[in-house]
Amino acid sequence: MSTAAQNQIQSEVFRILGDPTRRKLFERLAREGELTVSALTVGSKVSQPAVSQHLAALKLAGLVSDRREGRAIHYSVKPEGLKPLVNWVEHYTQFWTDKFDNLEAFLNKMDN
Amino acid sequence: MSTETPQAATRSVVIERVMPHPPEKVWRALTQSAMMAEWLMPNDFEAKQGHQFKMTWSNNGYSGVIDSKVTAIEPHSKLAYTWVSMGVDTLVTFTLSPEAGGTRLRMEQSGFDPANKNALGGAMHGWTGFLEKLETVVAKS
Numbered sequence: 001m002s003t004a005a006q007n008q009i010q011s012e013v014f015r016i017l018g019d020p021t022r023r024k025l026f027e028r029l030a031r032e033g034e035l036t037v038s039a040l041t042v043g044s045k046v047s048q049p050a051v052s053q054h055l056a057a058l059k060l061a062g063l064v065s066d067r068r069e070g071r072a073i074h075y076s077v078k079p080e081g082l083k084p085l086v087n088w089v090e091h092y093t094q095f096w097t098d099k100f101d102n103l104e105a106f107l108n109k110m111d112n
Numbered sequence: 113m114s115t116e117t118p119q120a121a122t123r124s125v126v127i128e129r130v131m132p133h134p135p136e137k138v139w140r141a142l143t144q145s146a147m148m149a150e151w152l153m154p155n156d157f158e159a160k161q162g163h164q165f166k167m168t169w170s171n172n173g174y175s176g177v178i179d180s181k182v183t184a185i186e187p188h189s190k191l192a193y194t195w196v197s198m199g200v201d202t203l204v205t206f207t208l209s210p211e212a213g214g215t216r217l218r219m220e221q222s223g224f225d226p227a228n229k230n231a232l233g234g235a236m237h238g239w240t241g242f243l244e245k246l247e248t249v250v251a252k253s
Binding site for chain 1: 123124125127129131133134137138140141147150151152200217219221224
């Protein structure tokens, strides 16, 4: 994937999660696992249709998936949807560079 | 990164540095739990093939766990363990080679496979902190 395409997906995920109500719904699903629209509406400050709309936006962004069971729709988090936000290679390059600095400083303090 | 090669599917992080200390000493720092805690993270590591251990981190109020298992251990030359953090499953390999005046230490963390969905499946621990962090990132953007 090109960097431009990656950046575009990243800013889309940011935009979708930029809405506090949407982010709270997403966080609840991440914490509590699969939930129905009505379960999500309880404890939310918005109406059920509004919750459904937010969930549809999250689904479109690839952040949640849904499953119909009878009349209820169950939502759950799609962890890979957050992937564009984290550049693991960059993250760990910085992480290990810092740890190597620590290790070097520690070796200098250590007795032979 | 513009070149597309078959190897590009799995990406690695490689850090290499010559430490002005003998391999035996570097090895101790890499394999003794209390010493690892000094430079890496608090842990319950044991220098035994197949040993499963955890490392814990905390930073600015966020915390998490890294699940690991020793997969290779060759005194003074090679140490490898798995590294599972927030559902990302990778392998960390340290290689030590003697060099004039010290030790060449190479760390390779491999298995960042963008095509592998399992790399981000399961393992939801650490998520709360991650999402809180995300919130601050979102707030800044």
